Amino acid sequence: MxxxxxxxxxxxxxxxxxxxxxxxxxxxxxxxxxxxxxxxxxxxxxxxxxxxxxxxxxxxxxxxxxxxxxxxxxxxxxxxxxxxxxxxxxxxxxxxxxxxxxxxxxxxxxxxxxxxxxxxxxxxxxxxxxxxxxxxxxxxxxxxxxxxxxxxxxxxxxxxxxxxxxxxxxxxxxxxxxxxxxxxxxxxxxxxxxxxxxxxxxxxxxxxxxxxxxxxxxxxxxxxxxxxxxxxxxxxxxxxxxxxxxxxxxxxxxxxxxPSTEERIAWALLHRKVFLEACEKEGIDLGVARRIAGVDENGKRLPGRHRKEELRQDKGRGKRRQAKL
Structure with a gap:
């Protein structure tokens, strides 16, 4: 590297x-x-x-x-x-x-x-x-x-x-x-x-x-x-x-x-072979992509309330990271 x-x-x-x-x-x-x-x-x-x-x-x-x-x-x-x-x-x-x-x-x-x-x-x-x-x-x-x-x-x-x-x-x-x-x-x-x-x-x-x-x-x-x-x-x-x-x-x-463009990209990262292979090769965590796409690690739909809470947590973490920078 x-x-x-x-x-x-x-x-x-x-x-x-x-x-x-x-x-x-x-x-x-x-x-x-x-x-x-x-x-x-x-x-x-x-x-x-x-x-x-x-x-x-x-x-x-x-x-x-x-x-x-x-x-x-x-x-x-x-x-x-x-x-x-x-x-x-x-x-x-x-x-x-x-x-x-x-x-x-x-x-x-x-x-x-x-x-x-x-x-x-x-x-x-x-x-x-x-x-x-x-x-x-x-x-x-x-x-x-x-x-x-x-x-x-x-x-x-x-x-x-x-x-x-x-x-x-x-x-x-x-x-x-x-x-x-x-x-x-x-x-x-x-x-x-x-x-x-x-x-x-x-x-x-x-x-x-x-x-x-x-x-x-x-x-x-x-x-x-x-x-x-x-x-x-x-x-x-x-x-x-x-x-x-x-x-x-x-x-x-x-x-x-x-779906929003962000949701479409998240779904592509999770399900299109070229993206999946690239993410695996580059060590990219797909946790946020799963939450944006509304699915868990097994590809099952997240409950609406759970998904919204996860997204709020992601935004909160992003703001905190920005504040530290």
């Missing part, structure tokens, strides 16, 4: 500090709409809730949500089309990102390194300052954290890694809260809804079925072969837009009685 100052930290979520972003032209020379100003203020002030569970480092990943100011002062996000030659999710619309490397000292480092490798976005905090780091999301075999940055230098030119990215384009951030497209529809797409969603079921305690929802947004470039924003990428963009604009979307994010 590595030790000393060069050893990577165990908890990557502790290594994020954002500097106050000035919107008076000192940091952002572009003209901003008032809505964009407030959006950037909220994002730069955002602090993700403290994570109660420990996550296996080998299953961590991060994506870069790179925002920039458009000509009319609105905010846009950079999206990429994955290469058709990739083994997984070939041709999908996505955000630059990937798994944590051994040398990454934070999830911000991971997201920035991947963005440099995939689209040539420089690892320059003066030109591309950090706004915030969100809470993690669950993918099939990874726990993915969005890292939100702002591109201040609009003269930066992308350098695409053709092995991973075939094209780069942008989409209005506010449109991830809307059911109306931010672009005129092509005739062949006239009957296709800009925003759609699908509900799925997953296993829960005592063979219960828990529902969750996947969203999709058209990009306006489908006629050219660009796929819609869907699934995990759509969920993360909805969350960024909600934080930034301080309002809910025009649609219901989750079905009734859906």
């Amino acid at each position: 590595e030790s000393g100052p060069s050893a990577p930290p165990k908890n990557l979520l502790r290594y994020h500090r954002t500097k106050k972003l000035r919107l008076d032209g000192t940091h952002i020379p572009q003209v901003l709409t008032e809505q964009s100003k407030q959006c950037l203020k909220r994002l730069s002030a955002y602090r993700a809730p403290k994570q109660r569970m420990a996550y296996p480092r080998s299953r961590l990943a991060a994506v870069l949500v790179a925002l920039f100011v458009g000509r009319k002062g609105d905010l846009y996000v950079l999206l990429s089309r994955r290469s058709a030659s990739l083994r997984t999710y070939a041709g999908d619309t996505s955000l630059p990102g990937g798994r944590v490397d051994a040398g990454d000292r934070s999830l911000e480092d991971t997201a920035r390194r991947e963005a440099l490798e995939e689209i040539g976005l420089p690892h320059d905090r003066a030109k591309v300052p950090l706004l915030c780091v969100l809470e993690p999301f669950l993918a099939a075999e990874l726990i993915v954290t969005p890292v939100v940055v702002l591109i201040l230098d609009n003269t930066l030119q992308p350098i695409l890694n053709a092995a991973e990215v075939s094209s780069l384009f942008s989409h209005p951030l506010a449109s991830f809260l809307s059911t109306s497209p931010p672009f005129p529809k092509e005739p062949e797409m006239a009957e296709v809804m800009y925003h759609r969603y699908w509900d799925f079921e997953a296993d829960g305690p005592d063979a219960d079925k828990k529902a969750f929802r996947a969203h999709q947004f058209l990009t306006g470039r489908e006629a050219g072969g660009i796929k819609p924003v869907i699934g995990l990428t759509a969920a993360m963009m909805i969350r960024v837009a909600m934080i930034g604009y301080g309002r809910p979307p025009e649609f219901e994010i989750n079905p009734p009685n859906a």
Whole structure:
């Protein structure tokens, strides 16, 4: 095991500090709409809730949500089309990102390194300052954290890694809260809804079925072969837009009685082979994950009162640990 100052930290979520972003032209020379100003203020002030569970480092990943100011002062996000030659999710619309490397000292480092490798976005905090780091999301075999940055230098030119990215384009951030497209529809797409969603079921305690929802947004470039924003990428963009604009979307994010993202991650840690093996290899205690998922060591449902008491105890212990620090 590595030790000393060069050893990577165990908890990557502790290594994020954002500097106050000035919107008076000192940091952002572009003209901003008032809505964009407030959006950037909220994002730069955002602090993700403290994570109660420990996550296996080998299953961590991060994506870069790179925002920039458009000509009319609105905010846009950079999206990429994955290469058709990739083994997984070939041709999908996505955000630059990937798994944590051994040398990454934070999830911000991971997201920035991947963005440099995939689209040539420089690892320059003066030109591309950090706004915030969100809470993690669950993918099939990874726990993915969005890292939100702002591109201040609009003269930066992308350098695409053709092995991973075939094209780069942008989409209005506010449109991830809307059911109306931010672009005129092509005739062949006239009957296709800009925003759609699908509900799925997953296993829960005592063979219960828990529902969750996947969203999709058209990009306006489908006629050219660009796929819609869907699934995990759509969920993360909805969350960024909600934080930034301080309002809910025009649609219901989750079905009734859906588990929280934290509960879904806890259940995955306990029941998906890749997570279980990683937790065992890295010596991660799954006691908190069991209580969040509402099950005991045998996988049986905890009584409601017992479960709530356990969670209150976890929160109390976390506050006491924070006070000692």
